Amino acid sequence: MILPIIAYGDPVLRKAGEDIGPDYPGLQELIANMWETLYASHGVGLAAPQIGRSIRLFVxxxxxxxxNLEPDEREEYAGDDGVKQVFINPRIVDREGEEWAYEEGCLSIPKIREDIYRPETLHIRYMDEHFQQxxxxxxxxxxRIIFHEYDHVEGKLFIDYLKPLKKKLIRKKLDDITRGKVQVDYKMRFPR
Known part of the structure; x- marks a missing residue:
């Protein structure tokens, strides 16, 4: 089932998620719904807070x-084979490498994309969907995508990395999202 994406302004996006166990109610169905929602919204990552659950889970x-990158673009990411994975109760163990900029966006903050600096490499410990460490x-x-989704389960958003002036410049767009004055091609739930 495709779930609505929680829009910027909802307090659930600012709350750190709680660890869960294998007995979390409807976990496998929730994970399946998250994958379906991710693909329906054309995203590359989706965290549980973005669907209204304050738990430490993302895909x-x-x-x-x-x-789908062109060969010359693909060369930029040599050594990155990509990942399709469920992350439960993740903890970043280490961050390494030089920080580099990339224009990030977020399903919960549509129509806003900004350059965000993040380290090249991360080492992470997590449970998979079968609760194997x-x-x-x-x-x-x-x-980068894992860092972004990890931030969601910590109650952080990519816009938190922006300088104060940049935040001020996008304030009206953020207010419009909170008020539901944005059009997207996926299901969204706006703050009440």
Whole structure:
């Protein structure tokens, strides 16, 4: 089932998620719904807070982006094979490498894209959808997407990395999103 994406301004996006166990009610159905919602909204990552759940769960599919890059663009991300993965109760263990800029966007903050600086590599510990402990290192675009989704389960948004002047310049657009004055081609739930 395709779920509505929670829009900027809803307090759930600012709340750190709680760890969950394998007995979390309807977990496998929730994960399936998150994948369906991700693809229906043309996203590359989706965190549980974005669908109204304050839990430490997100899904990422960077392969769809990397597989569709032109050969010269693909060279920029050599060593990043992409990832399609469920992350439950994730914890970043380490961040490495030089920070690099990339224009990020967010399904919860439509129509706004800004250059955000993040490290090249991250090392993360998490449970997969079968509650098997995993530990992995990701780099490039995959690392960036995981960093972005990880921020969601910490109650952070990509716009939090912007300088005060830049935030001031996008304030009206953010207010419009909060008021539901934005058109998207996916289901959204706006703050009441």
């Amino acid at each position: 990422v599919d960077s392969r769809q982006v990397l597989d 995993q530990e992995a290192t990701f780099n490039g675009l995959s690392a």
